[in-house]
Amino acid sequence: MLKRVRIENFRAIKELDTEVGPITVLYGENDAGKSSLFYALYVLKNLLSNPNRRIDDLFNLTFINLGGFEQVVHKHDLSSTINILVEVIDGNHSIAYGVGISRDGCRFGLAFANAQFLLQAALPYPANQQQRLPCDEDEFGEHAIEGAEIIWNGLVAQVILSSKVV
16 A cells, blocks of 8 residues: 655655555645646656656656656756655555656665665666665565575566575
8 A cells, every 4th residue: 555655856846755545635725736746656657667768758648748857847957856756565564666867867766674775777778777685684684585685677676585495
């Protein structure tokens, strides 16, 4: 279940960090950022479903074209980074996934247990870059899996078990 949304430098939103529940009501004045919250989530979906596109193409949401990076970044400040983060809860586990989009590319982030992954990428991003991390006690504490390794490409994470574990 979606627990939290954090957005920075996206359209009317300079900074938003809000928890959401099964029913969440948004209200406010015109141009306060209500629609921008949903558009930001669509941009994240666009990036995850097809990262192999130019930065400006990420903001074409099919039902509305928000323009390019220059039109979407807060106050048209090209030195800013648009950050979109979602945190979900699955049982007792919390997982946060975020992306930072700048004029020069993007940064993917993933956090769960005590571990954090960061991956810099240029856009279009063919999703063939990978980061490997041991699933050890230093990073994962009680969630550690001895001999396991996590492979992450910014979009998909997978746990690889060594033959010793199986």
